[in-house]
Amino acid sequence: MDIKAKRIGYYPSVLHSERGTEFVNSALDNYCREHVIRQQYSDEYTPQQNGLAERFNQIIIESLRTVLLDSGLRPTLWNEILSSCTLLLNQIPSHRSKNSPYELFKNTSILLSFFKPIGNPVAVLSNQRKSKLEPRGYLGKLIGLNAELKSYRIRLEDSRIINPKNMKFLDFNQEAYKLLTMENF
Incomplete structure (x- = not known):
């Protein structure tokens, strides 16, 4: 998160997450306290409280399934293909910005011909x-x-x-x- 904060010039003010062990631990608590980041947690077993994240996860899985079926590659290569799907999806500008998520974090874009x-x-x-x-x-x-x-x-x-x-x-x-x-x- 430090590298991302340096790129965009600030730390997030709120970190909203589910209550998984990767988000609820002393290391993350100390990090958030040190950088004045407020932590919010959704209730257990309520994915609708994480609507945007859940929707994006659904889009990623649908993209992965489509590419696997279209390419004829073995499903065991899902991790390689998933990485490419997320890279491509991060090239699409959001409705709130003219820039894509990739451009916002990297200050550059990837040519579509790539x-x-x-x-x-x-x-x-x-x-x-x-x-x-x-x-x-x-x-x-x-x-x-x-x-x-x-x-x-x-x-x-x-x-x-x-x-x-x-x-x-x-x-x-x-x-x-x-x-x-x-x-x-």
Whole structure:
């Protein structure tokens, strides 16, 4: 929270949360007291008191489900895909501001051209020296985005996950799917 406060220039005045152990503990109590942040808790088993947070959680889960179904990727990759879904959702300006949540916290935005369809087939150029007769790269699928590194998260056919810089997106069509069968991913 300190880093976020330095970026936007102030600490929040109120921290509203549920009564989970991650929010009700002496470390957070001391932190809030030190920075004059008032803590408010919702009643137990009343998610309607956290309406905005619960609605946003619902939007995130729906986005995750849609991307998983559309991409054909395995559900075990949900954490990688969830990260990309939240990054994309944080690019949408709120109704109260002309800026997106990402812009408000980072003072910069991400170009929309950076976002590609999750599950898109890619060809990755290998950085290792190979003999002239060996393949020069690998095939994989886009499973996520890394905004900090301005790179993509790629899952290769052998299940390794990498952040390559030398790669090319293949056409997102049936021909590419013939090359990249879903059993490999």
